[in-house]
Amino acid sequence: DIRHNIMFIPTRYLKGDQLDNFATRYSLLTESKDNMVENSKVQDPDLLFLDQFNNVLRSSKYQLLLDQDDIVKLHTSIKSNLLTILAGLSGTGKSRIIRAYAEALGIDKNSENRFKFISVKPSWQDDSDLLGFADTISNNYRPSDTGLVDTLIDAKKNSDQIYLIVLDEMNLSRIEYYFSQFLSVLERDSDERYLTLYSDYLEARLYNSSTYHARIMIPENVRFIGTMNIDESTFELSDKLIDRANIIELNTVPFYEIENMKLENLKQKQEEKNWHKFPVSLLNHSAHDIKLSTTQLNFLWELHEALNHELPNIGVSWRNVKFIEKFLNRLPSNYFKKIDEAFDWQVSERILTKLRGTDTMLSNLISYNEKDHKLNGKIIEILDKYADLSQFEVSRKVLQVKVRELVVNGYAR
Structure with a gap:
């Protein structure tokens, strides 16, 4: 196999008998370009993350086989949207995929508050089920047992870290009821995304108002992800919600392809030097x-x-x-x-x-x-x-x- 390479050499190098010098400079320049291409792959946080995400999905812990385009869709949607919804048939592994995504970000057991998994209940009627309420009898704010409010407070304090809040089976109840405030707030600029926990005039009366202010911000480092089954037991989505969310329906990969998966121990992978914990800059890249x-x-x-x-x-x-x-x-x-x-x-x-x-x-x-x-x-x-x-x-x-x-x-x- 013979390759023909043509190299144009400036006459000044020929006249000055500097051909060897030019050849050396050309070689260094070519090597530099090759290194730049290789380094760009290493330095691109998206490519680093997607490689790590694939490792998590194909580990012995998760054993999930996804279409590569779906993996890119999910990651890009989470980066560019405050609310991403995974929709599809029950049992397709939507919740496990999101758990794997959080683990690929480097969110481990020591940072559980950064990954808040909330199971939606059919009985939810308004945002107090998700957020909590002001108890005027005891003069205290009672946050919901979902822990969402505390997660948002924690996210505000740690603006350099990514926080994922998952609403599992979010259409078991009418989303427009319990998520109504969020639908209005999500479209605002990052410095205007405030949720109202209770009326301002109550703030002076509540004993724990220094912790739970009347208004709470949804910081830029927070992303909401919903899972949704499409069957007769669930509610339809409103146009208002569809207009504000990116809805992804995953492709089904043939079951037999799992035989070709090379399963690796995830814990060993996480102990290796090349395992990354990704900061919030990944979302803005x-x-x-x-x-x-x-x-x-x-x-x-x-x-x-x-x-x-x-x-x-x-x-x-x-x-x-x-x-x-x-x-x-x-x-x-x-x-x-x-x-x-x-x-x-x-x-x-x-x-x-x-x-x-x-x-x-x-x-x-x-x-x-x-x-x-x-x-x-x-x-x-x-x-x-x-x-x-x-x-x-x-x-x-x-x-x-x-x-x-x-x-x-x-x-x-």
Whole structure:
């Protein structure tokens, strides 16, 4: 195998009989570039974390096999959104995946308060079930036994560390009831995200008000993650919630592939020198400087008009546009060439999740032609029109599922 390399040498080196010197400098420069590429991999916190996350997932403790794109989706969503929701069938390991994510961050048993796992109860009716209440008889604030308030206070004191708050099976109760304050607060700027625990005029009366102030902040180093089953025992999500959350439905990896997994002892991995504990700077790391193109904005606008024409209360909001752009910028550096696919992910997760209703409501937007065995409708026409932007493979699969639901159930969830 012979490789032909052409090297252009400035004449000053030839005239000055400095060819050997030039060759040495060229060699050093080439080695330097190779080292820069290698160092960039080492220094990129996203790539470091994803490698560690994969090690945790495939360890003997968790034995979880996930699609690599789903792993990237989850991590990028947590970085770019205050609220990420994992949705899917019961028993797919959603809760274990989040526990593995926390362990990959370096959150261990000695820092349990940084990972607060809250099981939602069907009886929850308002935010006092999640936060607590002011007891005016004993003049004390009674925080909920979920421990959420204490976790938020602790997070404010340790702003350099990542805190994860998990709401397990969050749609067992109506989210708009117990999470109502959060839905209003999550869209605000980081210095304005205050929850009201009780009225200001009570603060002087309560004995423990120095610990539990009337208002409490949701700091920038906190992320909420929800798990959600989709079945008849749970409640539908409101448009208000869907508009503020990134909803990820995990792909199912063939069960037989677990035979190829090389399981390693996680405790031994954590004792190695190359095991990392990631600070809050991981959440803010951005490998790209992407602005949505005119074509992408035109696509989103046409999609908004199509949705809004058929479903007047549904569309693509400015919030959606802003978070799609933020998501693309927070992708790992090695996903730069897959921006078109990532854009498709966001269309399916942030916009098509709003597409719900009966066949009469949705038939103009999506339908199925039994003769041609093809999807039809305004949304399909828009996806086809912007095929150069993305193949929209994930979005088309989502629409196929919704069409099947319309045929079988008469209603798309």
